[in-house]
Amino acid sequence: MLTKNKILTLALFSMLVFFCIDDTLKVKQLLKDPRPLLFSxxxxxxxxxxxxxxxxxxxxxxxxxxxxxxxxCDAKNTTLTENMDIVSKYQFTVPQKYLQRLSLDQNGIDRLSKAVLNPAKYPIFVTAASSNHYGESIAMINNYHKLLNVHPELKMIYFDIGLSAEQHKKMKLYCKCEMRSFDFDLYPKHTKEKMGYTWKPIIVQTVLKDHDFVFWMDASVRFNGRPLDELRRLARERGLQFIPGSGAVMQRTSKLTFDFFKEKPCVFNFPETTATTFVISRNRFTLEYFMKPWVSCARTS
Structure with missing residues (x-):
């Protein structure tokens, strides 16, 4: 079974070609930028x-x-084109039915990569929680409700990944969001191990099937109340927007992961990013070189 490190690291593999702002939750200055927004x-x-x-x-x-x-490091650092080729050739033992279900087979990617006639102005917010994070999640929802005073048009989808029946009922009544229950039975058995976090990329891609702009948030995320326009612009232009971590990819990753991908750890001597919160704009690049390998890694046992 793939470990938590293994699951999160594939995202970091793909993230080598991306970059971050200093702090997604604290955009220093929100500018009225005259440049046009780049949509999907x-x-x-x-x-x-x-x-x-x-x-x-x-x-x-x-x-x-x-x-x-x-x-x-005696290994060569490759170009972006070479890295894209390497990521596309990673080998996973994932039944085709799983990729088709999430539109990450070739037909699905072709369909989701088409131009969007009415792209979303703001990303749809997505989060998930089990019973042990219920209290923390309530605090995040309180914070999100305040953000609605700035952007009343925002939408959120809240995935129940293990709340008690009473907690689910209370959250559904309180949260200004759409409540969904994540069906673990549709996926490999190891997905039920919540500390493996294999459910996270599956949830993100589930939403990306229907929405072209997604903002993922762990229960610990808090907003500072400022408008999201600058973050929106950057995420649309760049495809992905993450925040930095506190170590290096080679430092935080299990050797088992590097062995699985037949990679040398020293090649990944780059600052890590976190999966706590991020924004993704759906296009062929983010689907083919980020979501597909991340989901494939999560489903490999």
Missing amino acids: VFQQETNWAEYYDDIFRKYNIPVMKKAFPKVP
Whole structure:
């Protein structure tokens, strides 16, 4: 069975080609930017390597900056195009029916990658909680309700992944959101191990099937009450918006994970990002090189 480290690390593998703002929850200054917002209107033939290389230059982003500069490595750091090819060739033992269910088979990705006629202005908020995080989740919902005073058009989907019947009933009455119960029986048995977090990418992709813009939040996330316009713009342009972690990918990842992917740890001498909260804009790149490998890793036993 894949461990928690294994599941979260694949996201970090893909994240090597991405970048973060200093703090998603504390955007320092929200500007009235005259530049047009970039929505999910990318064509299937978009050259993603060129697209992201342009963004790296535009924002002067040090993509290949080492977390530990003095750590030697005899493996070559590849280009973005080469990394995309490597990620696409990772081998997983995932039945095709699971990918089809989440529209991550080739037909599904082709369909979800088409231009959206009416792209969402703001991402749909998504969270999940079991009974041991119920209190923490209530505090997050209180905070979210305050954010509705700034953006009353926001929507949230709350997934019950193990609340008691009484907790579910109370949350449904209190939360200004859509309540759903996650059906663990549809997925491999190891998905029921909540500390494995394999349910997280499945939930995110479940929502991405129907919504082109998703904001994931753990129960611990809190908002500072400021408008989300700058975060929205950055996430739409970049495809993914994460916050930094406190270590390096090679430092936080189990050796079993690197062995599984036949990778050398030193190649991943880059700052980690966290899966606590992130925003994803649906397009071919984020589906093919982020969600598909992450979900595939979660379903591999």
